[in-house]
Structure formats: C-alpha cells, structure tokens
Amino acid sequence: MKTLISRIKRDERGSTLIEFAILAPVIIGMFFGVVQVGMSMQSYNAMRGAASDTARYAVIEYMKENEVTDAALKTQAETIAKAAPYMLGSNVIATVTPVASPRVSGTFEKTLTITYTPPSVLPLFDYTSSELTFSRPIFLIDE
Numbered sequence: 808m809k810t811l812i813s814r815i816k817r818d819e820r821g822s823t824l825i826e827f828a829i830l831a832p833v834i835i836g837m838f839f840g841v842v843q844v845g846m847s848m849q850s851y852n853a854m855r856g857a858a859s860d861t862a863r864y865a866v867i868e869y870m871k872e873n874e875v876t877d878a879a880l881k882t883q884a885e886t887i888a889k890a891a892p893y894m895l896g897s898n899v900i901a902t903v904t905p906v907a908s909p910r911v912s913g914t915f916e917k918t919l920t921i922t923y924t925p926p927s928v929l930p931l932f933d934y935t936s937s938e939l940t941f942s943r944p945i946f947l948i949d950e
Contacts, residue, residue: 846936850939854899861919918942919945
C-alpha cells in the first residue's frame with residue numbers, strides 16, 4: 808500500500824491537463840477582453856471617419872450652394888456610419904446642433920455628435936459595452 812501511495816505522489820502525467828483546466832478560463836477571458844477592447848477602438852475610429860465624411864458632405868453641398876438642414880446632416884451621418892467601410896450597425900445615433908456664436912466669424916458652426924455602443928463579445932461575463940461618443944465641429948461659410 809505504501810508503494811502505491813508513493814507511486815501516485817510521484818506520477819506527473821496528468822498535471823498538464825489539470826494546469827490547463829485551471830488556467831484556460833482565465834486565458835480565454837483575457838482573449839475575449841482583448842477582442843472587446845479592439846472592437847471598441849475600431850468603432851471609435853469608424854465614428855471619427857463617419858464624422859469626417861459627414862463634414863466633407865456638408866461643406867461640398869454648401870459649396871454647390873445647396874443648403875443642408877440639420878436633419879439632413881443627421882440622416883447623412885447615420886447613413887454613412889451604417890454603410891461600408893464603417894459598418895457600425897443600427898444602434899448609431901447622430902445629432903447636429905447649431906452653435907449660437909461661431910468661433911470663426913463669417914461662418915455657420917454646427918456640432919456633430921455621434922454615439923454608438925459596440926456589441927459585447929464577452930459571453931461568459933455579464934458585461935455591457937460602454938457607449939462611445941465622438942463630437943466634431945462643422946464650419947460652413949456664411950455667404
């Protein structure tokens with residue numbers, strides 16, 4: 808009996824499996840966390856790109872002497888954000904607010920704000936992605 812117990816104490820064949828079973832949930836959780844952070848960073852960059860494209864659209868329309876309403880800019884921003892290459896999805900919200908006193912004389916200033924909540928990829932944890940917000944000014948020449 809003593810030889811059996813001492814042989815079991817020295818046997819290390821199953822130790823790798825037990826160590827993996829202990830560490831696997833931690834490693835998998837860290838992997839999903841890195842993916843979640845990467846998705847949030849990509850979403851923020853997509854919001855910046857969509858805001859820039861919307862500002863470019865507004866400036867071009869004003870240069871063509873087409874007046875664009877705040878509602879049209881909001882719709883354009885959401886359409887750009889949902890389409891390729893940004894693909895932000897349906898929970899993107901854009902708001903356009905005119906600034907009462909513009910910082911640059913002779914211009915109309917509007918503030919475009921885009922908010923988005925990235926989807927959660929952490930299925931094992933009760934985690935809700937934080938809402939991302941990006942704002943930028945749009946300056947249009949007052950003619």
